[in-house]
Amino acid sequence: MTLKRRQFLTTAAVSAGALAMPGYIRSARAAETIQVGALYSQTGGLSVVEKMLASAVQLAASEINASGGVLGKQIEVIVEDGASDPKTFAEKAQKLVIKDKVQTVFGCHTSASRKAVLPIFERRNAMLFYQTHYEGFECSRNVVYLGAVPNQQLSNYIPWIINTLGKKKFFIVGSNYVYPREMAKVSKSLIEAGGAEWVADEYLELGHSEWAVMVNKIKESGADVVLSHVVGDSIISFYREFRNQGLSHAELPICATVTSEIEIAAMGPEYAAGSYTSFPYFMSIDRPENRSFIERYRAFVNDPKAITYHSLEAAYFQLFLWKQAVEKAGDFSADGIRENIRGQEYDAPGGPVKVDPDNLHTWVTPNIGQWQDDGQSKIVDSYGKPIKPLPYSGYGETAENLFCTAAGLDSSKL
């Protein structure tokens, strides 16, 4: 009986193996695939946005594959779910880097998740491509940063508000965590340098939706412009309360650094019409490359009304920069990518971008958009060309005096 059962088990195993064969053969023939990770939340509170980013990564991979792949290999994207929780991000990053042995992971959206996975990439020497604009103050040799840092969102924005809009009194408001606080620090030095003043610097809990008091304070403060670093769905209740307390963007505009096409659509465009945001990329950027990108993205996600926005564009173009680096290096290793991505340029949907040779952040073009009734922006000011990323600009970093160099962070300057 025992023997029989064993026989049965053997037979079962052999036939299961046979069943599995076709798949095995197929992957062996397509052989030549290179695995990369895409680490984004597929579940939980952040999944709405992060799923879009994962789609953009997959879109780029499918386009690269269609045009012959990288070094003759097809890209295979392994999507892992960070579940909107930094601890899960760390576990999944470990799985990708240690078990799947991928050298490159595209992913993370919040700074909290990036900080959680950072030690894994540094210890195991793998590369993380991080596409979201963030607060700076980081200089890892294992991360390529594709999003804007504070100086790329603020350094022409604040002078423009002071000189072109003629505003002199800033009310700074943000969500209570690291990004808005670092942004406020950079904002204040720029406001003071521009000869204007800030009358308040206030914070609201992350995710809080009760804006009655704050908007009342803004009303009473005598400020003539609101600089908002508010994130998440707090943005929606903020703009709604702002208008419902009788304030208008014509006299007291909200100038934001986070409010994007996504939040505008979610609040109802009429609440934001007339306010401003500073971003390198807007969906409304009028270039054939961008129109074609929007069309391809919409077809890819099968939603004719899908929205594109700044992090989505970066999530897309990061794969092309990676491809160029890999091709220049001639292999897929982290060291090869790190050394060869320095100075790589790419014509992204929103405009040309370039990876900085020193700090692995990305040169992008600051643009200022004014939101219109249709939920799209009108570009009212553009710097015209990409500017150098300075992740430590809040601490006195300038293009002449770099804190974050190719050798890493010079902590003596902090």
Place this chain on the structure above:
Amino acid sequence: MFDTLFIGLSLSSILLLVALGLAVTYGAMGIINMAHGEMVMIGAYVAVLSNIWLGTNLLLTIPLAFLVTAALGYGLERLVVRRLYGRLLDTLLATWGIAILLQQAIRLEFGLSFFGIHVEGLGSGLQNVPVPQFLQGTLGLFGLQLNSYRVFIVLVTLVLAGLTWFTLYRTPLGMKVRAIIRNPQMAAACGIDVKATNAITFALGSGLAGVAGVLMAGFRSVSPDMGATMVVDGFMVVVTGGVGSLLGTMAAAGILGEINALVAIFFNEIAGRASVLLVVILVILLRPAGLFSFKGR
């Protein structure tokens, strides 16, 4: 000064909106209903969906949301809660599970998303509800410019609180409910159908949460997890006010809202929130049964 008080009043009214239904289910029935926030969320989604699919405006959705969530509450009581009376901690776990189920039901569009069907207004994204023109902008009152939608919320909350009070203290149903609050066995011995009354009470509490959801939808974004934080605020108010006391719940909402507004205006938002929690801790320490309480149960 008056505008500060008004802001406090509007914060209070929102606290009370959520707490009112809880005052009924937790206060009167002794069920830690963690799914209360999800009832608010369902109410908000009724507003979103009926706006998209039926074109109704916010005001008309209020009775509709009440009916939908009350029916849902009634069903939940019959299926789950009924089996857990007297097991306080089990109600907590069971209703928490229900809360997660309800969130996922909205997120997965009742399972339709598995088949590639997308229903506009459902899913994990953020939704919004347009507010009728006459409730947008400000309203001149006593020489002040007040947010009309806030004024509207305050009024609706007062009406709801009045109706709840009337139901509990001036109707035969209310008399039965109050008898059950004091002593369920004795009430049953006197011929009150405790089961039937409890089911209706639970439906009433859920219906009130649904109305709260519609009003919330007017000034914040609607998403499947919007209810999770609200239930905490709701319990805070009910416990501070005194379990089982409608008056206590109203007073606690009023006091906590005003404290929040005053501290937030004179210091900042975070201190405002912290001071509210501090007051709650003090009240629970000094008067464990809450501000207004009576012996019973």
